[in-house]
Amino acid sequence: MEKDNYKQALNLLKTEQISEELICNVGINRKSAMYDKPYYKLYTILKKIVFSKDNLALELYEATKKLTNSKVGGAWRKHFFNSNARSVIAREGLSVLNTVPIFHATSEKTFNEEFFKIMHIFKAKATLSDYFDLNRRYFKITDIVLFEDNKVKLDVLPKCYIDMISDHLLDIAFCKTKLLSKNVPLKDIGTFFEIDIDDLYEKLGQALGTSVSNKKMAKKVIKNERYARFNKLIDDKFDKETLIRLFSAFESRNDDEIRNLVTDNADIPTIFEYVLGISWYIVSERKGDVLEYMNLSLEADLLPKTHAGGGEADIVWKYDKTDAYPKHTLLIEATLADGSNQRRMEMEPVSRHLGDYCLAHPKDEAYCVFITTYLNNNVISDFRARKYMEYYNNAGEYIKGMKILPIETKELKTLLKFDVKYPQIYKMFDVAYHSDGAPKEWYEKNIVKEAGIYNGENV
Numbered sequence: 001m002e003k004d005n006y007k008q009a010l011n012l013l014k015t016e017q018i019s020e021e022l023i024c025n026v027g028i029n030r031k032s033a034m035y036d037k038p039y040y041k042l043y044t045i046l047k048k049i050v051f052s053k054d055n056l057a058l059e060l061y062e063a064t065k066k067l068t069n070s071k072v073g074g075a076w077r078k079h080f081f082n083s084n085a086r087s088v089i090a091r092e093g094l095s096v097l098n099t100v101p102i103f104h105a106t107s108e109k110t111f112n113e114e115f116f117k118i119m120h121i122f123k124a125k126a127t128l129s130d131y132f133d134l135n136r137r138y139f140k141i142t143d144i145v146l147f148e149d150n151k152v153k154l155d156v157l158p159k160c161y162i163d164m165i166s167d168h169l170l171d172i173a174f175c176k177t178k179l180l181s182k183n184v185p186l187k188d189i190g191t192f193f194e195i196d197i198d199d200l201y202e203k204l205g206q207a208l209g210t211s212v213s214n215k216k217m218a219k220k221v222i223k224n225e226r227y228a229r230f231n232k233l234i235d236d237k238f239d240k241e242t243l244i245r246l247f248s249a250f251e252s253r254n255d256d257e258i259r260n261l262v263t264d265n266a267d268i269p270t271i272f273e274y275v276l277g278i279s280w281y282i283v284s285e286r287k288g289d290v291l292e293y294m295n296l297s298l299e300a301d302l303l304p305k306t307h308a309g310g311g312e313a314d315i316v317w318k319y320d321k322t323d324a325y326p327k328h329t330l331l332i333e334a335t336l337a338d339g340s341n342q343r344r345m346e347m348e349p350v351s352r353h354l355g356d357y358c359l360a361h362p363k364d365e366a367y368c369v370f371i372t373t374y375l376n377n378n379v380i381s382d383f384r385a386r387k388y389m390e391y392y393n394n395a396g397e398y399i400k401g402m403k404i405l406p407i408e409t410k411e412l413k414t415l416l417k418f419d420v421k422y423p424q425i426y427k428m429f430d431v432a433y434h435s436d437g438a439p440k441e442w443y444e445k446n447i448v449k450e451a452g453i454y455n456g457e458n459v
Contacts, residue, residue, distance in 0.1 A: 006120065013112045018043070027119065038066040042076070043115060050105055055093045061086065071129055075122040137265065143300045155300045156225050157218075160203040161195070168192040230291060230302050237261075238278050240416055246275050247409040250336065251373045266304040270296065273314045273334050274304035276371060279412065280317065280332060284422045293317050313353045313368065324423030325430075328365040331357060338374040346370070347382045351402060355391035358399050367403035369429065375408050381439040405429045406443065411451040418454040 001007070009026040016022055020040040027036030042063045048054040061081065067073040077084060082098055089096050097103070102118065105111035139145045144158035154162060172190050179189060186193035198213070205212035208221050242261060249257045255268050262271050277294040284290075291298070293315050297306045307314075313331035321327040333350045335342060354368040370383060383404040392398040415425060432446035 001117075010113065010116050013116055014109055026116065027123075035068050038063065038068065039119060041066065046102065046115065047108075047111065049094065049097075050103055050111055051108075053094070057081075057093050057096055058086070058090050060097075061089050069123075069126050071126040072122045075125060076118070079118065079122075133264075140265065140299050140301075146301050148301065156207055157200075157204060157222060160200060160207055164195055164199065164203060165192050226291065226302065231286065233302055234278060234282070238275075240282070240419075243275060243279050243282075244413045244416055247279075247373075247413050250275075251409060253336075263299075263303040265299065266306065269334075269336055270304050270307050272336055273307065276332060276334050277315055279416060280315065283415065283420070283425060284317070284319075288317055288319070290317075313357070316357075319422075322423070325426045326365055328367070329357070329361070331366065331368040333368060333370045335370075335372050338372070338376065342372065342374075342376045343378050343382075346372075347379055350383070350404065351386055351391065354402050354404060355399060356393060358402070359391075359393050359397055367405065367429070367433070370404060370406040371409065371412060372406070373409050375406050375443070377440050380406050380443050384439050384442065387433070403433050405432060405447075407447055407451075411447060414451050414455050420451075420454050 001010075005028065009028055012022065013026045020037060021033075023040040023043055024033035024036045027033065027039055029035045042060070045056050045060050045063055049056050049060065061077065064073045064076040064080075067076065079100060080097055081089065083089060083092070083096050102111065102114035105114055136147060139152070140147075144155050146153050146155055153159070168190065171192075177189070201212040201214065201218055204218055204221065208225060210221055212218050212221055246258060246261055249255075249261070250268075250272055253268075258268060258271055262275065266274070273294065274296055277290055277296070281288065281290040291302070295307065295312060295314055295316070296304050299305050314334045315330075315332035317330040317332065319325065319328050319330065331354055333346070333353065335346050337345045350368060350370055354366065358364070358366055370379075383406055386402040386404050388401060390398045390400050391402060414420075428447075428450045432442075432450070435442065435446050437445060
């Protein structure tokens with residue numbers, strides 16, 4: 001209301017003869033004044049309600065529906081009506097209206113001013129809403145900003161740094177500089193940006209309620225803090241039922257639901273790997289460095305961003321020895337490809353990743369689990385044949401036989417639903433690997449039926 005163009009528009013509304021053209025002009029629509037034509041009817045109905053007490057509640061409701069921006073129309077209805085049900089508005093009339101300031105206007109001048117404010121505050125809010133997602137994406141690019149519980153905050157280490165230099169930021173905020181277009185060290189912009197690293201360690205320790213005196217300790221406490229946030233994220237957003245719902249959405253390729261439940265900042269295959277990582281973390285009783293094991297680039301809020309690439313398996317999980325299994329490495333490969341595409345895209349890289357890993361780590365026991373929404377029978381056949389085949393690297397070194405177990409998300413959902421943990425899954429896979437049979441029948445007997453046992457099914 002302090003801007004000259006808004007002052008001029010409001011003055012016109014107060015002094016000129018009211019017309020559809022005038023209402024369109026004072027709307028200051030950036031596209032075209034014609035988009036604001038519906039406001040004229042809104043204005044005339046409101047005026048009759050305020051000054052003549054005409055029972056036009058339903059007409060007012062219908063007029064808000066004519067506004068070209070649905071967000072603006074929704075804001076008008078929320079402002080004026082305590083019920084959004086058309087039948088209630090038709091029955092109750094003016095009693096369904098909220099007691100907002102415009103209904104207390106005693107003159108046309110004050111009425112016009114209130115109408116002007118309502119019109120433009122809702123336009124402004126709609127614009128902010130439209131740009132909210134884009135602005136959030138820009139902030140997330142920095143990898144230092146968290147969006148949690150409808151609040152925006154800095155990640156722990158950036159916050160410690162900003163707290164240390166914040167008193168000096170305004171010193172340079174409005175100063176001319178030739179450095180804006182140049183890539184220069186922070187200390188060239190202001191000497192206060194260069195801080196003593198020991199002071200930062202101390203600040204970090206204070207923030208996390210511990211003692212930090214070196215880089216190694218700083219990494220450890222930051223990692224612990226990330227896992228505390230990651231476990232809270234799982235508790236709040238990815239419970240067992242949600243994970244099962246997500247796998248069903250992957251199976252039907254309901255991409256909108258997937259993005260709504262996880263994030264719209266990553267592609268669907270990347271989200272699939274991320275959801276698998278969380279699921280396996282739960283199956284493994286939240287043991288293991290899953291944030292390291294997932295070959296993904298994550299946002300500061302620990303949601304997925306991109307697949308990191310690098311020519312290795314999607315997830316590489318390290319297990320220490322227990323009474324249920326030996327020390328070993330599990331490579332998890334994931335795909336949403338099906339049919340002939342699955343054969344073409346997955347058979348070679350899956351075996352290559354496992355073969356290269358085994359050759360690079362000859363003392364490690366390692367096997368691979370291939371997870372998809374739909375298994376091609378020829379892919380099952382190929383992976384079973386790898387049990388007996390040699391795999392060579394470029395140097396001519398080779399290993400004989402590889403352990404690759406395929407499974408569909410349908411079976412994984414059953415294991416999740418009935419809280420089956422990794423020791424039981426490892427045993428199921430190990431028994432299946434050492435079993436024989438034609439590939440299709442082998443899968444039905446050793447994977448589908450064995451997973452179905454937990455569900456009490458006769459598969």
